[in-house]
Amino acid sequence: GAVVSQHPSRVICKSGTSVKIECRSLDFQATTMFWYRQFPKQSLMLMATSNEGSKATYEQGVEKDKFLINHASLTLSTLTVTSAHPEDSSFYICSALSLGLAEFSKADTQYFGPGTRLTVL
Amino acid sequence: SQQGEEDPQALSIQEGENATMNCSYKTSINNLQWYRQNSGRGLVHLILIRSNEREKHSGRLRVTLDTSKKSSSLLITASRAADTASYFCATDRRVAGAGSYQLTFGKGTKLSVIP
Numbered sequence: 664g665a666v667v668s669q670h671p672s673r674v675i676c677k678s679g680t681s682v683k684i685e686c687r688s689l690d691f692q693a694t695t696m697f698w699y700r701q702f703p704k705q706s707l708m709l710m711a712t713s714n715e716g717s718k719a720t721y722e723q724g725v726e727k728d729k730f731l732i733n734h735a736s737l738t739l740s741t742l743t744v745t746s747a748h749p750e751d752s753s754f755y756i757c758s759a760l761s762l763g764l765a766e767f768s769k770a771d772t773q774y775f776g777p778g779t780r781l782t783v784l
Numbered sequence: 785s786q787q788g789e790e791d792p793q794a795l796s797i798q799e800g801e802n803a804t805m806n807c808s809y810k811t812s813i814n815n816l817q818w819y820r821q822n823s824g825r826g827l828v829h830l831i832l833i834r835s836n837e838r839e840k841h842s843g844r845l846r847v848t849l850d851t852s853k854k855s856s857s858l859l860i861t862a863s864r865a866a867d868t869a870s871y872f873c874a875t876d877r878r879v880a881g882a883g884s885y886q887l888t889f890g891k892g893t894k895l896s897v898i899p
Contacts, residue, residue, distance in 0.1 A: 669826075697886065706872060707827075707889045756826055760885065773887060775819075777826035 666690055667759050669776035676747055677784055684742045684779045686757030693759035696740040697773065698732060701754040713740045747783045755779045789890050790873055796896040803860040805893040807873030808853075814876050814885070816849055818858050821870045821892075830858075830871075865899045 666689040676682050686696055694715045699707040711732050713719045719732035731743040740759075744751055758773040790807045797803050807816070815834045819827040833840045833849045833856065840847045846859040860867055874887040 667826075699889075706891045709886060709888070712886060754824070758827075758887075772829065772832070773885070774829070775827040778824070780824070 665761060665772075665774045667757065667774045667776040669755075669757055669779050671779060672777060673780045673782075675782045675784065678748055679746055681743055681745045682747055682781060684744075684755055684757075684781075686740045686742070686759070686776050688738045688759040688761075688774070691759070691761050691774075692737040693761060694737060695760040696734060697758045697760070698730070698740075698742050699756045699758070701756060701778075703754075707756060710742075744781065747781070749783045752781055752783045755781060790871070790893045792893055793891065794894045794896070796898065797863055799863060799865055799897055799899050801863055803863050803867070803895055803897070805858045805871050805873075805895070807856045807858070807890055809856075809873075809875045809890075810854065811875075811877070813851075816847075816856050817874045817876070817887070818845075818847060818856075819872045819874060819889075821872065823869075827872070860895075863895075863897045865897050868895060868897045870894045 668687045668689055670685045674682055696713045698710045700710050701707045709722050710725045711719045711721045713732045713734040715734045715737050721727045729745055734740040756778040758775045761772050790805055813835055815832050817832045818830040820830055821827050831842045831845055831847050833847050835851055844861045849856045870892045872889050872892045874889045876885040876887050
């Protein structure tokens with residue numbers, strides 16, 4: 664239980680194209696999802712907080728027009744990297760905050776997806 | 785800015801030995817969590833300790849929290865080669881008006897357990 668999936672797991676794209684990454688909570692509902700970025704051998708940096716049905720809140724220094732976040736349902740949030748450049752190459756990880764309604768998920772616990780490796784050529 | 789700072793940055797031990805990792809933070813917290821990440825993979829939640837708790841156990845894991853020193857430690861006893869991974873502490877803060885928590889991660893400790 665309490666599984667979060669991400670799709671795709673790996674993506675390689677050309678500079679200037681847009682890439683969409685999906686984050687799904689498979690067996691529980693999540694009003695809030697978080698998007699993180701992790702560069703090699705570094706820690707996770709929070710990019711934005713996504714609340715279902717409302718606009719995402721971006722951390723300082725994260726361009727909201729470049730990293731479009733849509734949280735259309737309680738189980739799905741998407742991150743679109745627009746006009747991707749090589750410096751956007753990174754490991755993107757999402758997490759979903761459990762409401763604690765499912766017996767196998769604890770309230771206020773973030774469950775992390777497996778990550779998406781983005782490489783921009 | 786990074787809230788949690790782990791030390792050591794890297795730790796190499798023999799299988800069967802205990803591994804201790806430390807984490808320090810700067811501001812007040814609701815709770816502190818430890819996560820594990822295998823290379824190139826997502827995070828696995830290990831244990832959460834609340835600000836009013838001092839020690840918590842889960843299997844071979846033991847976590848302590850000293851709020852006066854703003855520090856925590858993670859002890860893995862009787863380590864196994866499969867414990868090889870990066871370990872991160874994360875502190876949470878409630879987002880005002882949003883009713884949800886944000887996690888701030890430390891830089892992590894890379895643990896290598898040699899068979």
